[in-house]
Amino acid sequence: MSQVWTGLLGPQRTPVAVKILTSTSADGAEVRAFKQEIRLLRLTRHPRVVPVARVGEIPSTSKLVRHGLARAGAPWYAMPMAQGSLYHRTRTWSWSELATPVVQILEGLDHLHRRGVVHRDLKPSNMLVNHDGDVMLADFGLALRPQVRTRTLMPWAGTPVCMAPEQVEGRVGDFGPSTDLYGLGCTIWRLMTGGWPLKRTSQVGTRMAQLQAPLPDFEPAQDAPESLVPWLRRVLSKDPAGRFANVDRALEGLSRGGLLPRGESPPVRIS
Ligand SMILES: Nc1ncnc2c1ncn2[C@@H]1O[C@H](COP(=O)(O)OP(=O)(O)OP(=O)(O)O)[C@@H](O)[C@H]1O
Numbered sequence: 001m002s003q004v005w006t007g008l009l010g011p012q013r014t015p016v017a018v019k020i021l022t023s024t025s026a027d028g029a030e031v032r033a034f035k036q037e038i039r040l041l042r043l044t045r046h047p048r049v050v051p052v053a054r055v056g057e058i059p060s061t062s063k064l065v066r067h068g069l070a071r072a073g074a075p076w077y078a079m080p081m082a083q084g085s086l087y088h089r090t091r092t093w094s095w096s097e098l099a100t101p102v103v104q105i106l107e108g109l110d111h112l113h114r115r116g117v118v119h120r121d122l123k124p125s126n127m128l129v130n131h132d133g134d135v136m137l138a139d140f141g142l143a144l145r146p147q148v149r150t151r152t153l154m155p156w157a158g159t160p161v162c163m164a165p166e167q168v169e170g171r172v173g174d175f176g177p178s179t180d181l182y183g184l185g186c187t188i189w190r191l192m193t194g195g196w197p198l199k200r201t202s203q204v205g206t207r208m209a210q211l212q213a214p215l216p217d218f219e220p221a222q223d224a225p226e227s228l229v230p231w232l233r234r235v236l237s238k239d240p241a242g243r244f245a246n247v248d249r250a251l252e253g254l255s256r257g258g259l260l261p262r263g264e265s266p267p268v269r270i271s
């Protein structure tokens, strides 16, 4: 298990967010998974991906160790402090507000996918908003390169409300750009309606619904263009082949539907 703490970095004492592997019983597999998260984040340097400012290991003299919150030697990484994540804004979004963040997320995803990385955990809390009001992808805890088999793969891992059917079934061979487009589709649905498309009362029920249940009607709380509905239904296809194959195709779909932002949008504020 990991936690995010605030910290101050370097002689300038720059405020940072520090993600630490806090579980005191962390075994080799957990440590390897956390180090893999750092490796993949560092592999994908892009304005739309949260940068790693520093990495290190908790010294045995740390307060966290004395208070039993982390093991001596536990790995951590520091990132610039963001305003928060899309999860922190409780109001629903109109499409005119959300179009720019969605395009920014797609830009970040395109960069990941071109490096063979699939994020696998797209959801509002993993989309940070920096102090310029731009969105960045974060939390590479489940990110993987499907072409590179690793021991820490966890094929069935994910957040049920945002999981594509191939994730629910752990079909690693089907993991790819369209897996992340599905997670983005669930996120957009949630941000615009206030509810998840296929949430059920239990996590198992939600996983089953992702596999089998048809999508309900899309009922946005605020303005949304009609052309958004077929685009969303396409990214939420059960069959990966029914979705857009990659980010370029998804952007073309937005463009055809007249859904791309018009002119410069104001910076995103979450509070
Ligand atoms: N750089 C940052 N600046 C500000 N807040 C951050 C930053 N990084 C993470 N956070 C906050 O910490 C939360 C958890 O971070 P992260 O998603 O990386 O950890 P996690 O342990 O994988 O969480 P979860 O299991 O909930 O996805 C984020 O949703 C966000 O609210």
Ligand SMILES: [Mg+2]
Binding pocket: 125, 126, 139
């Ligand atoms: Mg997270």
